[in-house]
Amino acid sequence: MSSEANTASTGNPADFTERDDPFALFDAWMAEAAASEPSDPNAMSLATVGEDGLPNVRMVLLKGADSRGFVFYTNLESQKGQELAANRKAALCFHWKSLRRQVRVRGRVEPVSAAEADAYYASRPRDSRIGAWASQQSRPLESRFALEKAVAKYAAKYAIGDVPRPHYWSGFRVIPISIEFWQDRPFRLHERIRFDRSDEASAWSKSRLYP
Template identity: 60%
Template sequence: MSLDTATEPFSLFRTWMQEAEAAEVNDANAMALATVDAAGRPTVRAVLLKGLDERGFVFYGNTESRKGTNLAARPVACANFHWKSLRRQVRIEGAVEPVTPAEADAYFATRPRGSQIGAWASQQSRPLDSRATLEARIADLERQYEGRDVPRPPHWSGYRILPDYVEFWQDGQFRLHDRITFRREGPGWVVGRLYP
């Protein structure tokens, strides 16, 4: 699928993601996620895309972290994928909604056990007095859940960016890049092109 033939962003994104997974050394699914706090201050961090459907782009994390509290205050985000080896970027903007508890449970069950324990142990984005404190929490939790499944913590879930704007950027010679946009209009998408 080429930039010139796409009529909606999801199929084109899947094509580009498959190509990125084949070309990128690490974490082709990494995206810079920008959120805004209650005071209007933006913050950005890298997260991993863990799902994509016709509604949007899914990622997971601690709901009490900085990104979680930002999304609770202002449920909007912008994400950017940058695949340097392919000289491509995709920018996604839109509202954010929580995934269902069933979706969060299903994904949590697929995580390595150490990551499941870590979701309980980490008070993400809060001050930590020493690494030893975290390691002690991990050891306690490993004993607590020894021989049984680790349940999903109540403060750990997922979010879905519901895109209303998606931009695909392809590097061009002499900085004459190719930029195609998809803007949601009603149930469909309006396709546009931007100057480099």
């Protein structure tokens, strides 16, 4: 992820290798990314497993992170929604190029509560809420006009008052059992610290990995 000639990296590796709480460390790194990345510092790749047994990966946006896990929202009838319904395990990867850092997450997935989904949905721009009704995410689209027609239909339907959350639109929380922090270092002698736990009720163990 860096050239052999690179001799500088952002931050002092010792600052994170000595930390024992992966969630607090993630919060600190996310705060730095928010101040450094030009766009979407909360972008992350999400890997799921399809019904054919092959992995699928795409970019989504992190919408919440705390000691319970990492939250994102989607159409539940989309490909990722269906894959997560069938196999409640996923992996995430954050890459902040400006900071030369990466975080990898693996764990179990659970749906967020209806109250959480309602609260986040209500915070979205009105056009995004209309779009959630209009888009049959991941399914074949005959033309761009068909999508625009659907947007116009729901914009008219909800022209006045609130735009309710569709029953098929909600969120997932990835509850990690493994979180790895990667910091670029010169000559590819990177710093890697991984936190692991056997289950969600267990304490974290920390280990240093070879680059």
